Amino acid sequence: MTLSLDDLLNELHDRTKGKFEKKPTVVTKNDSFDVENLPVDKAEWHAIDDVVCVYFDLKSSTNLAKGRRPESTASIYDAGVGGVAKVLREFDAQFLDIQGDGGFGLFWGDKRFERAVTAGISIRTFSRDFTSQLDKKWPDAPSTGFKVGIGSGSLMAKRVGLPRHLEFQEPVWAGNPVNYAAKAAQQSDPERMSVTGSVYDNISANDFIVFSCACGDPSLLWESVTLDKIPDDEKFGQSLGSYWCENHGEEYCSAVLAGKSHRDDVPVSEREKKNRLAEGTVLTHAALKSRVKERERTRSVFAGLGPER
Numbered sequence: 001m002t003l004s005l006d007d008l009l010n011e012l013h014d015r016t017k018g019k020f021e022k023k024p025t026v027v028t029k030n031d032s033f034d035v036e037n038l039p040v041d042k043a044e045w046h047a048i049d050d051v052v053c054v055y056f057d058l059k060s061s062t063n064l065a066k067g068r069r070p071e072s073t074a075s076i077y078d079a080g081v082g083g084v085a086k087v088l089r090e091f092d093a094q095f096l097d098i099q100g101d102g103g104f105g106l107f108w109g110d111k112r113f114e115r116a117v118t119a120g121i122s123i124r125t126f127s128r129d130f131t132s133q134l135d136k137k138w139p140d141a142p143s144t145g146f147k148v149g150i151g152s153g154s155l156m157a158k159r160v161g162l163p164r165h166l167e168f169q170e171p172v173w174a175g176n177p178v179n180y181a182a183k184a185a186q187q188s189d190p191e192r193m194s195v196t197g198s199v200y201d202n203i204s205a206n207d208f209i210v211f212s213c214a215c216g217d218p219s220l221l222w223e224s225v226t227l228d229k230i231p232d233d234e235k236f237g238q239s240l241g242s243y244w245c246e247n248h249g250e251e252y253c254s255a256v257l258a259g260k261s262h263r264d265d266v267p268v269s270e271r272e273k274k275n276r277l278a279e280g281t282v283l284t285h286a287a288l289k290s291r292v293k294e295r296e297r298t299r300s301v302f303a304g305l306g307p308e309r
């Protein structure tokens with residue numbers, strides 16, 4: 001290979017100039033959006049008005065590899081990242097991207113919020129079992145588990161790369177959902193999953209997701225969280241610390257995916273509490289603090305889709 005750096009940089013200079021002068025077209029595709037049909041050699045991007053992104057990230061992955069045989073590290077990645085990928089596929093994520101110890105799934109079209117959030121809860125539930133098996137096998141391993149964040153909004157995409165070289169063509173996603181979901185995941189820990197404001201708004205009317213199961217007195221499960229790294233109102237998010245219950249998980253998950261949202265067993269007082277909290281989404285710091293205190297007090301034994309750890 002003979003590379004001329006000067007030629008490359010000059011070529012890129014002209015290319016940038018050309019791209020800025022002749023802007024690409026953006027075509028809104030929404031339900032007919034198909035990753036397979038993304039243009040590569042045409043100056044055209046495909047857009048979707050609303051996409052939900054589930055972002056995941058394995059905590060302390062660098063330290064997990066330390067002092068371990070490559071085969072052991074490989075098996076941790078296989079079990080962990082492979083497991084999450086399987087969950088995202090089962091919940092019909094339309095696109096999956098994995099880079100090392102993390103990645104994301106994208107959901108659009110019918111029941112995108114329901115599929116994304118139930119997938120998120122399933123990843124948490126899987127992560128708890130994965131971590132407990134890992135702890136047993138390697139008791140000296142650092143504490144780990146999957147951090148999960150969910151965001152939503154408009155996206156556009158194109159295959160950027162070299163025409164006719166499939167191995168160099170990657171879909172590029174431009175827009176906030178992936179970025180915001182990643183920031184939400186970064187600020188979370190494996191014990192709590194965070195979702196941005198618009199994600200919670202879209203699922204907050206679903207009793208199966210919002211209130212704990214019938215193993216105890218159904219109560220509100222979500223807590224306000226301010227996602228500091230997000231620059232707009234999407235930062236007023238919510239977080240969840242529970243997992244699918246062994247008794248009710250299957251039933252509630254199928255109910256959500258079947259489009260059901262109402263439960264008769266949720267007390268009026270808990271519904272009112274949810275509505276009260278939703279009214280003051282934009283909170284002062286002091287109000288937020290006292291709210292957190294109140295939540296800690298009221299968090300029931302059966303905080304859950306299943307009990308908290």
Ligand SMILES: [Zn+2]
Pocket residue numbers: 213214215216245246247248249305306
């Ligand atoms: Zn239960």
